[in-house]
């Protein structure tokens with residue numbers, strides 16, 4: 001009986017550790033309050049499935065749940081590999097952070113590798129409407145963030161501050177298949193990592209005005225296969241995997257046509 005109780009308690013603890021940062025979960029278990037903490041610099045990323053609104057009306061609800069579960073389970077695996085933190089998912093949007101709850105110098109490098117991995121892994125999920133690989137987009141911004149626990153029932157570990165809003169805007173202003181970064185994020189990524197960025201130029205961002213933004217193209221430190229921790233097929237895959245990643249890029253023109261026609265994007 002005591003052993004059964006211990007097993008059940010172990011399961012509950014494990015579940016709690018998945019839902020909150022372990023140090024926060026420990027404090028809450030001890031009945032302590034958790035103070036909000038200011039982080040001088042962290043990197044926030046949002047990803048979403050731009051064609052989601054077109055997929056939903058054409059699918060059964062259970063198929064939507066299956067689709068998101070398959071996609072987010074793949075993302076969760078990458079979170080573990082890159083040692084980032086998953087903050088939450090809302091619908092088709094997946095929010096993650098580097099440098100929180102534990103501060104690290106390479107928080108933006110971590111998130112850039114995570115983004116490259118997510119774009120690649122999403123393609124292994126099938127778009128149920130077109131039967132083609134699923135394409136996501138990502139937005140990344142680095143800056144100060146406040147993190148804290150909110151609520152008594154189902155307490156949630158939440159992030160606050162303009163950095164979060166700007167990261168969300170980077171995502172919502174990104175073309176399909178791209179990783180859209182603010183200038184801050186680019187500088188931050190380059191302070192520890194080695195990446196190739198393509199300047200997008202000045203972009204009018206809702207609520208922010210004109211911003212200089214960039215697309216993340218590749219990491220010079222890690223191949224795609226290392227990032228996603230999967231074996232390369234020597235018969236058909238490029239050495240670093242970035243040729244395959246580029247195949248999913250859809251330029252702005254095609255994006256605009258797709259949005260106008262409300263159709264899912266077709267990728268050759």
Ligand SMILES: Nc1nc2c(ncn2[C@@H]2O[C@H](COP(=O)(O)OP(=O)(O)OP(=O)(O)O)[C@@H](O)[C@H]2O)c(=O)[nH]1
Nearest residue numbers: 088090093095158159160164165166168169206207
């Ligand atoms: N999922 C999630 N989204 C967030 C969070 N904080 C901010 N956002 C999103 O970031 C976006 C930009 O935030 P704001 O600049 O405050 O935007 P807003 O004017 O309140 O909202 P909209 O213009 O409707 O997007 C909004 O779409 C928010 O939903 C968060 O903690 N979680």
